[in-house]
Amino acid sequence: MPTSAAMFRELLEAVRALHSPATSPSIHCSTIKIPRYRPHVGxxxxxxxxxxxxxxxxxxxxxxxxxxxxxxxxxxxxxxxxxxxxxxxxxxxxxxxxxxxxxxxxxxxxxxxxxxxxxxxxxxxxxxxxxxxxxxxxxxxxxxxxxxxxxxxxxxxxxxxxxxxxxxxxxxxxxxxxxxxxxxxxxxxxxxxxxxxxxxxxxxxxxxxxxxxxxxxxxxxxxxxxxxxxxxxxxxxxxxxxxxxRPFLAHYFWDLLILNLLVMLATTAFWDTAAADLSSRMSISLTVILTLAAYTSSRPAPIEKAPYVTFHDWVEQMSMFLVTGISVQNVVAVVSCGGQNSEAPPYMTEEFERNRDGCSLGWCMSRQIDCKGLTVLLVAWALLALYSAFWLAA
CATH class of the missing domain: 2.70.170.10 (Neurotransmitter-gated ion-channel ligand-binding domain)
Incomplete structure (x- = not known):
């Protein structure tokens, strides 16, 4: 059995081995410098x-x-x-x-x-x-x-x-x-x-x-x-x-132009002076109204979900309003001047006699009553166009 002195020497060598620096080349000790950032005023x-x-x-x-x-x-x-x-x-x-x-x-x-x-x-x-x-x-x-x-x-x-x-x-x-x-x-x-x-x-x-x-x-x-x-x-x-x-001359601009051209087409009924019945003159304006209704039945894709009235919607409403006014003017003109035709009923002949001056040739190369209607239409169109321009500018 080993003596106590030998055991003491073995224990002392073990303690020294634990406290001695490592001699293995595979063991390294390194320090990492952590960067620090100072607060600053931006x-x-x-x-x-x-x-x-x-x-x-x-x-x-x-x-x-x-x-x-x-x-x-x-x-x-x-x-x-x-x-x-x-x-x-x-x-x-x-x-x-x-x-x-x-x-x-x-x-x-x-x-x-x-x-x-x-x-x-x-x-x-x-x-x-x-x-x-x-x-x-x-x-x-x-x-x-x-x-x-x-x-x-x-x-x-x-x-x-x-x-x-x-x-x-x-x-x-x-x-x-x-x-x-x-x-x-x-x-x-x-x-x-x-x-x-x-x-x-x-x-x-x-x-x-x-x-x-x-x-x-x-x-x-x-x-x-x-x-x-x-x-x-x-x-x-x-x-x-x-x-x-959007580009000014995009296809949406031409849509607005077509709406105004349809209104101008409806005004051609003012020069139908030979008609004695309402159907002849109303056929033009009613055709335009149906065309407008079909053309404006669906909103363009960019505004189809907009819950408010856009400028495009306003032009459509304005066009429909003007064409409806033209239709009313056609009714008034036929009732007032339709009696000049020999085949007109007696009550229209009497109405024509009362409005002979209004049924005479006017400055627009049509009846005076049609010239007045055309004047009202142009003034209304100009005022609405001016209002639209101010709306866009605002």
Whole structure:
């Protein structure tokens, strides 16, 4: 049996082995420096914990603007830019190996997207360096500090979106001469105290792309009115509104023109001076009324769900009102002057004798009573057109 002295020596060697440093080359001890961010005052005067991020949006295409479903399709590029002093002096290769769960890495999402649309594949998951073409602007954004483009503090992320967005409330009272706002709303996530700001004034024009606006059939539906209007919407939110309007000579404009031409067609009954009965003159105006009723039986697709009267509806109602007035004028003219025909009944002959002056030839190359009706029609049409113009201007 081992002696107590031998047992004591073995125990002492075991304790020394536990307290001695490891000699195995596979065991290493390293320290990780966790970056720290100091709170600072942003451009809006508020205190933020993390760097302030500048957002730039470049719109490539907008199509299928649907005011009935309140949606539109858009293709745009979003760029995030900020300054991070914790990455100064690190090479682009070192940036890729950093633990971006510890460093500031902003993430944004489209707040008004539909149908689970998301950023396209290929977006920047981690930040990268800016190109040298934007160096001077970034130097100003980083407090005037001149930095090297490969080892500086400026970072950026780009991502592209192609999908369907929600429009929000629309006002179609001036349809088809309405102007609509198509919003692109971005919201920050996973970053406390993140402030999203607009690009610098000198770079805004570089970030405004030309907009191509077409509908599903390939024909232009909207044309650009104001391509870029960015504004802040509180902490961590950013919005871009693209204002669009319909082309003036779109097919909706020709619809309104056809309605007015139908009214002019109904006035041709004023020159039917040979008719002794009501049916001959009323056939023209009744045909126009039936044509108007069939032509306006359904509202255009953009306003089919609008609960209020639009300008397009107003023109239809105005046309129907004028044609109805023409029909009433035809009845009055036939009753007053139909007795001049030899086959007219006796009561119409008596009525003609009482209104002989009104049935004489007037300035419009028709009866005086028809000329008066034409004058009333033109005055009413002019007043309604003037009222419509003021309505659109307001």
């Amino acid at each position: 451009c809006d005067g508020n205190l933020y914990e993390f760097p302030e991020v500048e957002v730039s949006v470049k719109v490539y295409q907008i199509c299928n603007v649907d005011t009935a479903q309140l949606t539109f399709e858009v293709d745009f590029l979003c760029c995030l830019e900020w300054c991070d002093p914790n990455v100064e002096g690190k090479s682009p290769e070192e940036l890729k190996s950093l633990d971006w769960n510890q460093y500031f890495n902003p993430h944004v999402e489209v707040d008004n997207c539909k149908d689970s649309s998301a950023w396209l594949d290929g977006m920047d998951a981690i930040p990268r360096r800016r190109s040298s073409s934007f160096q001077s602007r970034i130097n100003g954004a980083c407090g005037g500090k001149s930095v090297n483009e490969d080892f500086g503090v400026q970072l950026r992320k780009t991502m592209r979106f192609r999908g369907t967005l929600a429009m929000g409330p629309v006002d179609l009272r001036c349809f088809p001469f309405d102007i609509q706002a198509l919003p692109i709303r971005l919201k920050a996530r996973r970053c406390r105290g993140l402030a999203l700001g607009t690009p610098a004034a000198g770079a805004r024009c570089d970030q405004c792309g030309l907009v191509s606006l077409v509908d599903s059939s390939g024909m232009m539906l909207f044309e650009s009115y104001l391509q870029h209007d960015a504004h802040l919407k509180g902490r961590g939110n950013y919005a871009v509104c693209i204002f669009v309007k």
